[in-house]
Structure formats: structure tokens, C-alpha cells
Amino acid sequence: MREALFPLAATTAVQLLVSMAVVTVPVIAPELSREAGLAPAFVGLFIAAVYGVSMLSGLAAGGLVRRLGAIRVSQGCLAACAAGLALVAGGSAPLVAAGALLLGVGYGPITPASSHVLARTTPAGMMSFVFSLKQTGVPLGGALAGAVVPPLVLWGGWRAGALAVGAACLATIALAQPLRAALDADREPGRRLAAAGLAGPLRYTLGHAGLRRLAVCSFFFAALQLCLITFIVTHLTRNLGYSLVAAGLMLTAAQAGGVLARIAWGALADRWGRPVALLGLVALAMGVAALATSRFTPQWPPAAVAAVCAAFGATAIGWNGVYLAQVARLAPPGHAGDATGGSLVFTYGGVLFGPPAFSLLVASGVDYASAYLLVAAPAVACGLWLLAADRGGARPAEPSP
Numbered sequence: 001m002r003e004a005l006f007p008l009a010a011t012t013a014v015q016l017l018v019s020m021a022v023v024t025v026p027v028i029a030p031e032l033s034r035e036a037g038l039a040p041a042f043v044g045l046f047i048a049a050v051y052g053v054s055m056l057s058g059l060a061a062g063g064l065v066r067r068l069g070a071i072r073v074s075q076g077c078l079a080a081c082a083a084g085l086a087l088v089a090g091g092s093a094p095l096v097a098a099g100a101l102l103l104g105v106g107y108g109p110i111t112p113a114s115s116h117v118l119a120r121t122t123p124a125g126m127m128s129f130v131f132s133l134k135q136t137g138v139p140l141g142g143a144l145a146g147a148v149v150p151p152l153v154l155w156g157g158w159r160a161g162a163l164a165v166g167a168a169c170l171a172t173i174a175l176a177q178p179l180r181a182a183l184d185a186d187r188e189p190g191r192r193l194a195a196a197g198l199a200g201p202l203r204y205t206l207g208h209a210g211l212r213r214l215a216v217c218s219f220f221f222a223a224l225q226l227c228l229i230t231f232i233v234t235h236l237t238r239n240l241g242y243s244l245v246a247a248g249l250m251l252t253a254a255q256a257g258g259v260l261a262r263i264a265w266g267a268l269a270d271r272w273g274r275p276v277a278l279l280g281l282v283a284l285a286m287g288v289a290a291l292a293t294s295r296f297t298p299q300w301p302p303a304a305v306a307a308v309c310a311a312f313g314a315t316a317i318g319w320n321g322v323y324l325a326q327v328a329r330l331a332p333p334g335h336a337g338d339a340t341g342g343s344l345v346f347t348y349g350g351v352l353f354g355p356p357a358f359s360l361l362v363a364s365g366v367d368y369a370s371a372y373l374l375v376a377a378p379a380v381a382c383g384l385w386l387l388a389a390d391r392g393g394a395r396p397a398e399p400s401p
Contacts, residue, residue, distance in 0.1 A: 053104025069184025132321025
């Protein structure tokens, strides 16, 4: 485990900073929109643009990692995020849009690059646990943005908040440099990069039954995850009469449940040895949590609402590490970044399409409680699919293309 400690720390730190950079814009959005003359709802389009570009940049990650090395690619991603935040700090609509594109360029390759590193350095029996630990950087980065950026805005304005996070990204580039020689030793400097190579990661994913199944399921899991995060505060304030602060605390409970569960699910998957079955059971639990959420009434005690939100977060947010570890297991040797990039196209697709689908349901007259059930139904079906695929217990991995 000691050999995996430094790679794990480095990849988690990079994941945290990149996630923090993306979430910084929604945090400063009220002040930014007021000064730049943007509609308050611009942040939804901003995040959609970030994830849309991430889908494409993630596909390019595999080839870049093999040519430049995973650490160098991660450093480039941090630089792109810092530049994106600097553009956002310019304050005009065109600069904000360009900043979204650069943040997407920086966000997409991070997970494939870290998967490449961790697949090489992690003992086989600890893959799910280590990948899950690394994935805690995503919610922790969001939490750090929520905790650190508002005081920076009060101190020096919203531009200071954006630029400070960008500076932290640049500092992380320097901190990662000492690890490059060891972790990028497998790079192929003479490898050619071509636009046609973007199809390679998708071929890995679509040409392998196990990877294809996981990718499709991740679309619906990610859709439910983002619907939970995006709409739970509105549901609680509008339908249960919660104050904004109280509803925000319930979202915090969901995020905390997700952080803790990512670690717990990872450890359990390694101990049990059947990560696909575990993902199936977690998906069924998502449905139970969505059902409990649909039963909320103003008479529910706050402690009970918090417990359900934490359980919802533990399932709908906590699945990612086990999923990414299994993708890396099924990938051909040295191609964990490619397989991850191809799979994340589906995952980010769920991020893009889940919240708009939820909004359309509500706009058509479906109440929030029923909308959660409808969005959870495909995730539950995927859980049954995964359990059926795993029937009979753990089996040797299918041959990769």
C-alpha cells in the first residue's frame, strides 16, 4: 500500500483542485452575474458547457497520457483550469464562455489520467478502495469551494475568489512535478496524436460487453446523482417549507453521505470481490432512497429528512469509485485511461441530460416527489441488469478488444 500512497495523494489532490475550480463559478455566480449583466440562470448553461467539453477532452486523454504521461496531462489540466478562471475573472460574457470551454478542457482528462496512474500502482485487492478514496476529491473539492470562496469574495470581491482558486491550481502543478519522473516513466514520447484516435476510447467501451454495460448504467446513475444535487434544495424549500439554510444543510448531509459511502463501498467491493454485484445493490438502494424522498411531508422530523438525504447521497453519489475501479480492471493493460475516457462519455452524458429531463417533468406538471421516482426508475433497472450479469459470482474478466 505504501507504494500506492503518493500516487493516490497526488491524483486526489489534482481531482480536488479541478473540481473546486469548476464549482467556484456557481459559488461566485450571484456577484458575477450582477456585475457582468448576465442572467442569473447563466450558471446552468456554464456547467452544461463545461461537461459538454469534458466529454470530448476525456476522449483525447488516453492518447495524451500515453505520449506525455499522466502527471504531465494532469498538470496541463490544472493550467487549463487556472486559465479558465482567469478568463471568467475578465467579467464579460465572451470571456466567461471561453472560461467554461477551458474548464471543460481541464476537467475531462483528469479522471482517465488518474485511472492510468492508479491502475499501475494499486494492489489488485485494493482497487475499489483506492479508486473510491481518489473520487472523494470530487465532493470535497465542491465542499472546499463552498467553504473557502465566499470569504474570499467578501474580502476581495468575486474576481479575487476566482483568481485565488486559479493560483491554487498553479501551485499544485509545482507540487506534482517531483512525482513525474516515476509516474510518467511509461510514456511514449514518439507516439503520434491524431483526431481519429478519439474514437479509440469509445471502441474500447462499446466493444467490450462489461465496459459497455457499466457505461450505460453510469449514464442513469449520474443523471440521478445530479438531479439529487441540483433539485433537493428547491424541493425542500418549495414543498416542505424549509428555509434556504436548512435545505442547504440537507444537501450537505447528502454530500457527506456520498463522501463516506465512496470509501465504504470501495472497501466492501474489495473485500467481497464482486464489485458489479455491489453496484447493482447500490442502484436498488438508490431507488429505495428516492422512494423515501418522495414520501417527505412537512410533518417529517428534520433528523429523519437528514437521514434520508444522507442515504440518498450514499447511494446516488457514492457509486463512482467502485465503477471507475471496475472499468480499470476490465481495460487492456496500459489502457485504463482509454477505457475510462470512453466510459465517461456516457457518465457525463447523464450529467448533461439528467437535470434538463427532471426540469421537463416538473414543467409538464409532475411534482418533485414523483419526478425523483421517475428519474430513479432507470437506475433501478440498471441495478437489476448488473445483478443479472453478475449472477453466479465473480468470473474472470472478459477478453478485451
